[in-house]
Amino acid sequence: MTIVDQTTPAPSTAEERPRRTRTIVGWVIVVALVLLVAFVAIRVSASSPGARGTLDPEGRDDAGALALAEILREQGVEVSVFRSRAEARAALGDDTTLVMTNPYTLTDAGLRELIDPAARVVFLSTGTHLLNTIDIGDNAPGSSDAVSAGCDVAEFADVGTIRPDRSFSPADGVDACFGDDDGAAVLVDDRSGDHRVVVEGTRLFSNAYLAENGNAALALALLGQTDRVVWYVPSFADTDIEAESPDTLGSLTPPWVTPVILLLLAAGIATAVWRGQRFGPLVAETLPVTVRASETMHGRARLTAQAGDAPHAGQALRDGAQRRLARRLGLAVHAGADEVADAASDRLRIPRGTLQSLLAGPLPADDAALVDLARRLDELENAVEASTGTAKGER
Structure with a gap:
């Protein structure tokens, strides 16, 4: 039996070469784009999220507190922003209010070292650990309904109403404002002679919400009682927490394991390249090709x-x-x-x-x-x- 292939002859190696070159160039472009996207993603993820974070006095976005800092300056209050706890502690004086968000980047000892010289401290946001550290109260259920001061703290008399973000239950001897003894938005502690205030102001004092209700009045009542405000911005760049590096696979295995793995990978790559190479150029066979009928019959039978x-x-x-x-x-x-x-x-x-x-x-x-x-x-x-x-x- 004679089988005649009437299709177009296969292109020669010279004709295939430009097509192969275009394919290689296309893959190089794809790999370069992937690497570029990965590099940008790494740079974005590696950038410090706390550089202009929530309630940052220099932050211009909705979550920042630049508007509050500017209002204080307009009222004649000197606002000094520090991102180093040592510099912030050195800047504290007699007529100074120390302001910060939850200092989760500091140890208990580092926090006490920072706030001990200050006669007036205001925490604009807090966490359970901070509440326990300064022994001012604990978390409590609450609602976002508008509430007034409802306490004997004089500076809150003209604040009006606010809508709390979070409520706290006060410790013994701590004044609970803007709520009740079961749950209040602001805790004021004057037990030791120092004035310490805790409030969850992430939404109350941010640029986006400062103009709502009595939020701005409450901020002035908290931070405008002294001639100077030392505003400390916690960050991981200024942390005193010494983290212990966790055990890794490399630290738990003998030193010779890594070289052996690298050697096996290199051998595998070399074997793949060796076995993947052609044994020579393709051999062109002249058509038509004659195939015996018995071969096709036995092949189909098998x-x-x-x-x-x-x-x-x-x-x-x-x-x-x-x-x-x-x-x-x-x-x-x-x-x-x-x-x-x-x-x-x-x-x-x-x-x-x-x-x-x-x-x-x-x-x-x-x-x-x-x-x-x-x-x-x-x-x-x-x-x-x-x-x-x-x-x-x-x-």
Whole structure:
């Protein structure tokens, strides 16, 4: 059997070279873009989020507190911003208010060292640990309904109403304002002679909400009682917490493990490159290519046998028998099963329905039915051959 490939010949190596170059350039561009995006993402994530964070007196965004700092300056209060606790502590004086958000970057000792020299301290935000450290109260349930001062602290008399962000239950001897003894938005502690205030002002004193309700009046009542405000901004750059480096896989394994892993990776890459290389250029074979019919027949037979596909094998037997019967009965090679059955029925005097069932009936479902179909087809071919007087070996 001769198989002629009429498709367009494959392009030569010289024609493939520009296409391969364009592919390589495209992948290089993709890798460069991925690296660029990763670099930008790392730089953005590595930037300090606390540089202009919540209630930062120099922050101009909605969460900053620049508006509050400017209002204090307009009222004649000197506002000094410090990002170093040592500098903030050195700047404290007699008529000074120390202001900060929750100093979560400081240890308990570092916090006490900072606030001890201050006669007046205001925490604009807080956490459970801070409440316990300064022993001023604890968290309490509350609502965001508008509340007035409701306490005897004189500076809050003209504040009006606010909508608290968070409520606290006061410790013994601590004044609870803007709420009640069960839950108040502001805690004022004068027990030791020093004036310490805790309020959750993340929303109350930010640029976005300072003009609402009595928020600005409350801020002035808290921070405008002295001529000078020392505003300390906590950050991880000024922390005194000494973190212990956690154990890593490298610290827990022997020193020789890392070199061995790197050596195995290098060997794997070298093996992949070695095995992935071609053994030489592609060899062009002149067409057409002649393939023996027996090779294709045995190949299809092996595939069918491995697949255990009895219906497909049965159909192949029928197709071959039908072509051979059509040739012996003087019909066209591509005659249909009905035509072959009619001609064979006339020649052999066999009912037409029996031959139609044999040539076009249900296909065998298993090997036993396949063997039976092959036997019956062989008997039909022998009968037609005998009726035409043609020797079987002349097929």
